[in-house]
Amino acid sequence: MVTRSDNERLTKVGPGTPMGGLMRRYWIPAAFSDQVAKPDSPPVRVRLMGEDLVLFRDSQGRLGLFDEFCPHRTASMFFGRNEQGGLRCVYHGLKFDVTGQCVDLPCLPPNFAGDAERIRSEIKINAYPCLERGGVVWTYMGPRDMQPAFPDLEWTALPASHRHASRHIQDCNWLQALEGGFDAPHLTFLHVGDAEPSRSVVPSHYEVVATDFGFAVATGRDLGGPNIHWNINVMLMPFHKIISTVPPAAHVWVPIDDGQTMLYSVEFRRDRPLDKKDLATMAEGHGIHTENIPGTDVAVRNKSNDYLIDRDLQASGKSYTGLKGFGIQDCAIQESMGPVANRTREYLLPGDAAIVKLRRLLLRALDDHAAGKPPPGMNPASYRVTSSRWEVAKGTDFAATIIDRLRANSTLPAK
Ligand code: FES
Ligand SMILES: [Fe+2]
Known part of the structure; x- marks a missing residue:
């Protein structure tokens, strides 16, 4: 038998929960590699550990896994265009690279052109590092300075x-x-x-x-x-x-x-x-x-x-x-x-x-x-x-x- 509170500690995995924190210290399978087989292939939705994410492979073959919702006005990046080194939100055209950094901000009015670079560099989407082993895309969702080497599985x-x-x-x-x-x-x-x-x-x-x-x-x-x-x-x-x-x-x-x-x-x-x-x-x-x-x-x-x-x-x-x-x-x-x-x-x-x-x-x-x-x-x-x-x-x-x-x-x- 397990107490109610231990049952919750063992089972809940969302951000900020004890088990969620522990599990995020390990590499976690996010998808099969062939779901994003080719560079610039369509992004796929990934729900993982209670978080809604999108996975894509950029023009260079690098994997990006980040929050599904665009940091501008929270449209789904699932509908995004995967083009030339990043995923572009189709609502107002913000584009993000695999690290989650905004790399293009095309929707500013001309009188803000002088601030464009500063605003662009401030906009980021939460992204998780990925690697591929055994035909599976694995991600690490824990603190960056604690990322372990991939296990010899x-x-x-x-x-x-x-x-x-x-x-x-x-x-x-x-x-x-x-x-x-x-x-x-x-x-x-x-x-x-x-x-x-x-x-x-x-x-x-x-x-x-x-x-x-x-x-x-x-x-x-x-x-x-x-x-x-x-x-x-x-x-x-x-x-x-x-x-x-x-x-x-x-x-x-x-x-x-x-x-x-x-x-x-x-x-x-x-x-x-x-x-x-x-x-x-x-x-x-x-x-x-x-x-x-x-x-x-x-x-x-x-x-x-x-x-x-x-x-x-x-x-x-x-x-x-x-x-x-x-x-x-x-x-x-x-x-x-x-x-x-x-x-x-x-x-x-x-x-x-x-x-x-x-x-x-x-x-x-x-x-x-x-x-x-x-x-x-x-x-x-x-x-x-x-x-x-x-x-x-x-x-x-x-x-x-x-x-x-x-x-x-x-x-x-x-x-
Ligand atoms: S909501 Fe994504 S660019 Fe506006
Ligand atoms: Fe069984």
Whole structure:
């Protein structure tokens, strides 16, 4: 159980909130690179962390991400003209470069010509720095003098042929979606019919190990032989997960605002390109991906249509939920808690150890951040870990070796 005030501290992400401040210390996915594929291509709207922004790529290929609303009379820059090194507001023609500086002020009457340069230099739009990694545009929304280096996140360093990424909107707060990703016991229920059979065996062992990047969650299953079959997933601050599926996968739960989340889902191969067959299945929206309404980030199966639940399929026993696909099953159940789950009403069970640990980690990070200490994971090399699977003889002290094993398994060379 969580107090009302801690629930608010953990979930609210707008400017000036504790979690909003902490999260803004990290690089945050804003869009896919191909949404602004070419120089001077049309700007796109980005709602991120409760802020309305526009993203564009200027004539030189540089990325600009700034407030949607023009500082003159607050018209939307979405309608702007992306031309010759900047985005021009179509209302009165003010033009801004990627740093947010006004670079052209064409609407002054002739008798103000002498002041034009001074007025122009004073007008700025709030802009955030961007970079591209792994086919994603990332931004840093925190204090400029605290901008960290980009983390050594394995999937972002792989060639494009080795990964497939999709995204869709979840109609709920980022934390309950992230918590869903670390809720190990649900695999034995929610995904039955879609999960690998071995994952439907109730885990007999849980290990949650705190680290300098976040934590690792190991679930061990006894399938009857001499070994325990361990699956180790990794949580990287503040909203990443690396999953021990084959091929491996990653999620990033990015707050759009307090009540909506953009879930990025990536599948990748560490050592070779993805197979054509796998790629086709992913592109169709199977597994952790979703089939979206064309031209949108909204899943075809969504809250407004009860995710097209098939009650006959559910009754048949072939699918525990009657919902199609992992991604939609998770989404439906996480959204069913409401926009922001009321954690004051929970009755947690022993299998919820990872959830408890996650909240403690985040609350401690909030306290430390408020006290002026650096957040976890500011060292890029601390992200050099992988998700993994191991069979280990029963009785082995596995917990003590988890982090070393995860680091050794990373395809990124140790620093
Ligand atoms: S509102 Fe943008 S130029 Fe006037
Ligand atoms: Fe799930």
